[in-house]
Amino acid sequence: MFKFVILLSVVACAFGAAIPEGLLPQLDGRIVGGVATTIGSFPWQISLQRNGYHSCGGSVFRANIIVTAAHCLQNVSPSALQVRAGSTYWNSGGVVLKVANFRNHEGYNGATKANDIAVIRLSGSLAMSSNIKAIGLASSAPGNGAAASVSGWGALYSGSTSTPTQLQYVSVKIVSRATCASGTYSYGNQISSTMICAAAPGKDSCQGDSGGPLVSGGVLVGVVSWGYGCADSRYPGVYADVAVLRNWVNNAANSV
Numbered sequence: 001m002f003k004f005v006i007l008l009s010v011v012a013c014a015f016g017a018a019i020p021e022g023l024l025p026q027l028d029g030r031i032v033g034g035v036a037t038t039i040g041s042f043p044w045q046i047s048l049q050r051n052g053y054h055s056c057g058g059s060v061f062r063a064n065i066i067v068t069a070a071h072c073l074q075n076v077s078p079s080a081l082q083v084r085a086g087s088t089y090w091n092s093g094g095v096v097l098k099v100a101n102f103r104n105h106e107g108y109n110g111a112t113k114a115n116d117i118a119v120i121r122l123s124g125s126l127a128m129s130s131n132i133k134a135i136g137l138a139s140s141a142p143g144n145g146a147a148a149s150v151s152g153w154g155a156l157y158s159g160s161t162s163t164p165t166q167l168q169y170v171s172v173k174i175v176s177r178a179t180c181a182s183g184t185y186s187y188g189n190q191i192s193s194t195m196i197c198a199a200a201p202g203k204d205s206c207q208g209d210s211g212g213p214l215v216s217g218g219v220l221v222g223v224v225s226w227g228y229g230c231a232d233s234r235y236p237g238v239y240a241d242v243a244v245l246r247n248w249v250n251n252a253a254n255s256v
């Protein structure tokens, strides 16, 4: 079943702007350089689940509001979704709440991945604790080279039929939009105004981490969105730029 979910997410990613042959997001990509961690270090992290299986990450924004990626919420109804919060493990512990509704950014474009952000309203409110905490939204993007971390339950090993059950994280550095679109890397004009990048040698987010948090300076600066392969030095991880999308998130959280 998880394989199916991963395949769907790879297909979703693969529908992104014209991907060179051989550079399709890799099913066998791993969170290279990842380290197992515990939820107390990333208490805003949640597992967004379809039919009971981990499909994407997300972040606690309010007790009943989750921020995730719009590409995680295509062709699905709220009734098929649940959120596990407050657990190091996607498949046990913490608390599971049903999804009451979600709202994708109206400007989300599946082909270009512009505006790849969404909010979810939970069926109840999360009780905040040392393992469940809301995270604030960045009001300005960190500069090029700023330290950041990204976490998630994305696939670890080639051919894996299940996610790692334990939460992983990697430390990366912000790559500004201008630098990410420059000749230093190979994306060119595919990096649009609602995107920001992050990279580090041998480290990256990967399939199954989508929707999850890129955090710098204690605030949410990015939402895992797309990339060519994982940890390819020519292709940084690409994230929805939260500072740019902040007003939309605040409004959507009130209306979802």
Ligand code: ARG
Pocket (backbone or CB within 6 Å): 009, 010, 012, 013, 025, 204, 205, 206, 207, 208, 209, 210, 224, 225, 226, 227, 228, 229, 230, 231, 236, 237, 238
């Ligand atoms: N689109 C992928 C997903 O749905 C996330 C890809 C992130 N890739 C990267 N190189 N950082 O899980």
